[in-house]
Amino acid sequence: MARMKFLxxxxxxxxxxxxxxxxxxxxxxxxxxxxxxxxxxxxxVPGERSISVACMHCSDAPCMAVCPVDCFYKTEDGVVxxxxxxxxxCGYCFYACPFGAPQFPQAGxxxxxxxxxxxTFCAGGPxxxxxxxxxxxxxxxxxxxGKLPACAEMCSxxxxxGGDGDVIADIYRARVFKRGKGSEVWGWGTAYGKPPQGQPAxxxxx
Amino acid sequence: xxKVREDVxxxxxxxxxxxxxxxxxxxxxxxxxxxxxxxxxxxxxxxGQTQHTIGNAMVRASCILQLALGNIGVSGGGANIYRGxxxxxxxTDVGPNPDSLxxxxxxxxxxxxxxxxxxxxxxxxxxxxxxxGMMSKAGIxxxxxxxxxxxxxxxxxxxxxxxxxxxxxxxxxxxSRGLEMKKAMDKLDLLVVVDPYPSATAAMAAMPGEPxxxxxxxxxxxxxxxxxFETSGSVTASNRSIQWREKVINPLFEAKPDQTIxxxxxxxxxxxxxxxxxxxxxxxxxxxNGEPVIEDILRELNRGTWTIGYSGQSPERLKAHMRNLHVxxxxxxxxxxxxxxxxxYKLDGDYxxxxxxxxxxxxxxxxxxxxLYNTHLHVMDGGGNFRANFGVERDGENLLAExxxxxxxxxxxxxxxxxxxxxxxKLGWWDELTDEEKKEAExxxxxxxxxGGIIRxxxxxxxxxxxxxxxxxxxxxxxxxxVPQHREPLxxxxxxxxxxxxxxxxxxxxxxxxxxxxxxxxxxxxxGKEFPIILTSGRLTEYEGGGEETRSNPWxxxxxxxxxxxxxxxxxxxxxIRNGDYVWVRTPSGARLKVKALVTERVGADHAFIPFHFxxxxxxxxxxxxxxxxxxxxxxxxxxxxxxxxxxxSVTMMQETKTTVCQIEKA
Numbered sequence: 003m004a005r006m007k008f009l010x011x012x013x014x015x016x017x018x019x020x021x022x023x024x025x026x027x028x029x030x031x032x033x034x035x036x037x038x039x040x041x042x043x044x045x046x047v048p049g050e051r052s053i054s055v056a057c058m059h060c061s062d063a064p065c066m067a068v069c070p071v072d073c074f075y076k077t078e079d080g081v082v083x084x085x086x087x088x089x090x091x092c093g094y095c096f097y098a099c100p101f102g103a104p105q106f107p108q109a110g111x112x113x114x115x116x117x118x119x120x121x122t123f124c125a126g127g128p129x130x131x132x133x134x135x136x137x138x139x140x141x142x143x144x145x146x147x148g149k150l151p152a153c154a155e156m157c158s159x160x161x162x163x164g165g166d167g168d169v170i171a172d173i174y175r176a177r178v179f180k181r182g183k184g185s186e187v188w189g190w191g192t193a194y195g196k197p198p199q200g201q202p203a204x205x206x207x208x
Numbered sequence: 209x210x211k212v213r214e215d216v217x218x219x220x221x222x223x224x225x226x227x228x229x230x231x232x233x234x235x236x237x238x239x240x241x242x243x244x245x246x247x248x249x250x251x252x253x254x255x256g257q258t259q260h261t262i263g264n265a266m267v268r269a270s271c272i273l274q275l276a277l278g279n280i281g282v283s284g285g286g287a288n289i290y291r292g293x294x295x296x297x298x299x300t301d302v303g304p305n306p307d308s309l310x311x312x313x314x315x316x317x318x319x320x321x322x323x324x325x326x327x328x329x330x331x332x333x334x335x336x337x338x339x340x341g342m343m344s345k346a347g348i349x350x351x352x353x354x355x356x357x358x359x360x361x362x363x364x365x366x367x368x369x370x371x372x373x374x375x376x377x378x379x380x381x382x383x384s385r386g387l388e389m390k391k392a393m394d395k396l397d398l399l400v401v402v403d404p405y406p407s408a409t410a411a412m413a414a415m416p417g418e419p420x421x422x423x424x425x426x427x428x429x430x431x432x433x434x435x436x437f438e439t440s441g442s443v444t445a446s447n448r449s450i451q452w453r454e455k456v457i458n459p460l461f462e463a464k465p466d467q468t469i470x471x472x473x474x475x476x477x478x479x480x481x482x483x484x485x486x487x488x489x490x491x492x493x494x495x496x497n498g499e500p501v502i503e504d505i506l507r508e509l510n511r512g513t514w515t516i517g518y519s520g521q522s523p524e525r526l527k528a529h530m531r532n533l534h535v536x537x538x539x540x541x542x543x544x545x546x547x548x549x550x551x552x553y554k555l556d557g558d559y560x561x562x563x564x565x566x567x568x569x570x571x572x573x574x575x576x577x578x579x580l581y582n583t584h585l586h587v588m589d590g591g592g593n594f595r596a597n598f599g600v601e602r603d604g605e606n607l608l609a610e611x612x613x614x615x616x617x618x619x620x621x622x623x624x625x626x627x628x629x630x631x632x633x634k635l636g637w638w639d640e641l642t643d644e645e646k647k648e649a650e651x652x653x654x655x656x657x658x659x660g661g662i663i664r665x666x667x668x669x670x671x672x673x674x675x676x677x678x679x680x681x682x683x684x685x686x687x688x689x690x691v692p693q694h695r696e697p698l699x700x701x702x703x704x705x706x707x708x709x710x711x712x713x714x715x716x717x718x719x720x721x722x723x724x725x726x727x728x729x730x731x732x733x734x735x736g737k738e739f740p741i742i743l744t745s746g747r748l749t750e751y752e753g754g755g756e757e758t759r760s761n762p763w764x765x766x767x768x769x770x771x772x773x774x775x776x777x778x779x780x781x782x783x784x785i786r787n788g789d790y791v792w793v794r795t796p797s798g799a800r801l802k803v804k805a806l807v808t809e810r811v812g813a814d815h816a817f818i819p820f821h822f823x824x825x826x827x828x829x830x831x832x833x834x835x836x837x838x839x840x841x842x843x844x845x846x847x848x849x850x851x852x853x854x855x856x857x858s859v860t861m862m863q864e865t866k867t868t869v870c871q872i873e874k875a
Binding site for chain 2: 022033034
């Protein structure tokens with residue numbers, strides 16, 4: 003069984019926001035809710051770098067750990083999903099997440115936030131696969147159709163890779179070897195655990 | 209090339225480059241070495257080089273640099289001008305310019321005779337449509353239509369002023385001098401907008417201007433046009449590859465495809481038959497359900513556009529390419545084997561999209577040309593050489609290629625002029641034409657022989673190039689500056705450079721209009737004291753062109769919600785401006801733009817940048833009430849070109865949007 007992961011190659015990201023647009027369009031995400039965003043560091047000066055950020059579907063997901071109603075679950079593919087029928091919009095997950103992934107559709111009086119929304123790795127939610135109910139709450143279920151997330155598929159420079167962790171780690175390793183730099187993958191240590199000294203990264207091949 | 213080298217070495221010492229352009233000698237040296245030691249390399253630009261008073265010189269300088277480095281005619285090299293929209297190249301090729309018929313044939317009487325034959329239209333009828341002397345006289349460019357309306361009649365080089373304007377898929381906010389454009393719009397008798405969106409033109413026209421400018425009898429029409437998803441047809445990319453695009457949905461609401469709108473207009477105006485080439489029992493373009501058949505339109509173009517080899521890309525070949533994308537190599541663009549299941553067409557050897565020139569007719573099966581001027585390949589393999597377009601000799605110098613310089617396998621191993629019936633007979637190749645071809649080719653050259661026979665014999669039988677084999681031209685003697693020269697812009701902040709690098713003299717009649725250079729520059733020589741920041745403009749990733757369509761798309765609109773000016777921290781701090789503040793940007797045009805400040809090191813302390821995709825605000829006011837109901841884009845903002853100033857390229861008349869001056873104040 004594949005272990006799904008995202009990887010963003012900061013040497014390649016050109017801040018085109020194609021991933022953001024693909025996500026919005028694929029899942030019909032409303033204005034103001036950003037399942038994915040591009041963050042640029044040192045904007046406008048030499049050394050400027052951008053990365054595309056969304057839910058990383060962590061191995062040991064902090065959101066799952068803190069949720070008081072236990073609305074999160076993990077699929078066989080390692081994708082972290084949640085049940086909007088259970089979610090009470092408390093926002094704990096937002097504070098726990100190192101990537102700022104959880105989004106809330108409202109900002110009403112008394113801290114009313116509405117049901118949490120986040121990247122599903124284009125894998126829908128607990129409803130029956132590829133149904134109208136599932137789409138309305140969670141957006142597209144591309145994995146059920148045998149497709150990978152729209153954001154990574156749309157990426158014009160293939161900076162953003164989404165898929166089986168082993169496969170994308172191999173692609174990245176080949177790039178690092180060829181260009182001789184950039185072995186640090188932003189966010190991987192946080193999301194998927196740092197490798198113990200002298201051992202290969204989790205999910206990576208030796 | 210020697211003249212160019214001499215001129216550049218004499219004038220442009222590293223110190224002088226730094227003084228004028230601000231590029232330090234070490235940086236210049238590093239860049240020069242990078243180019244010299246890494247070949248091939250490609251230079252890519254968009255409008256940053258072209259939209260200046262010296263745009264033509266900058267573009268030629270880039271081409272000359274690439275020639276000097278040997279980066280032309282090789283894979284990975286080239287001087288690449290990227291187009292801003294998906295079919296700008298295709299639109300240019302079919303001849304929207306006021307000095308040319310389709311395929312860059314020009315507007316000489318012979319060009320009209322050629323196209324009248326292709327169009328199956330009576331040449332006498334065509335001639336009758338023009339006022340005496342106007343048929344072969346280059347018209348007013350789109351950049352200057354406002355002057356065609358407003359210039360005093362005695363100053364313009366045509367009988368009457370412009371009275372009507374049709375905006376067909378064109379954004380007014382991509383053109384400079386917005387304040388004057390609004391006045392011109394109000395003075396017109398007729399204004400037509402053909403577009404999927406009413407566009408900023410509709411709102412600008414509806415917005416009240418000065419009462420004295422308004423022509424009370426003006427009529428404004430909005431004709432909804434189909435988007436690319438609602439029609440099919442060919443589309444040409446920047447690399448000259450052509451793709452066939454299929455219709456995805458039927459046109460929504462009242463929208464119609466462009467070709468249908470053209471046909472309906474022609475019907476009303478009484479030349480529908482001529483539009484589709486219906487005469488003497490023949491009809492070039494069939495009409496189905498009121499829509500001219502798009503395949504037939506391309507076939508007609510194929511039959512006439514020999515100049516740039518737009519002749520071999522039949523709809524059948526293009527469609528076969530689209531059905532078999534997988535057989536093309538993504539690096540070389542070339543098909544390895546492959547047979548189209550539907551038609552049996554063999555794809556082997558074709559370059560994807562048959563990048564022009566794809567010479568001769570479709571039956572010649574030329575594969576297209578992925579890199580121009582590549583002498584390393586046979587001409588039937590996509591090879592070629594420089595064109596003999598400027599005569600054979602000048603000032604005693606041979607302009608044709610020297611001995612041994614020719615495309616691979618050519619029968620003629622030295623320079624040669626372009627081919628015509630006389631040259632073919634002299635070479636003894638005439639009898640290789642079929643009888644049918646001979647009948648058509650007699651008295652013609654390769655560009656006007658509708659049989660394609662001359663091209664077939666020259667290329668297939670003898671490996672030569674139809675347009676001759678010559679040297680590239682570095683010094684363009686018929687341009688104002690044969691060797692490209694730097695000249696200061698009309699509005700600048702460096703009065704100290706104007707004496708040494710003055711602009712051109714004013715021109716009395718240039719594309720039918722008086723065009724000012726030196727008188728503007730002299731008048732505003734010290735304008736930098738009041739407007740000390742250079743203002744330039746350009747694009748964003750999120751929006752396209754004038755932006756009306758993309759700013760109406762919620763996914764894109766959310767990403768860029770405000771028009772902004774990029775300003776350096778030093779200039780911002782001196783002016784009490786913080787990131788995100790509203791500011792007023794003023795220019796010598798008198799316009800004031802209210803935009804947000806984006807404080808960034810991306811621009812220097814004497815520079816500011818505003819993206820040009822915004823419209824829908826006019827000097828601080830939202831134009832929402834002036835859009836047709838429900839048709840306003842989600843995001844509206846100041847158009848930078850409301851404030852850009854006078855200035856036009858000395859050859860092409862391209863508007864100068866990339867350089868003016870401004871002052872910025874906290875709002």
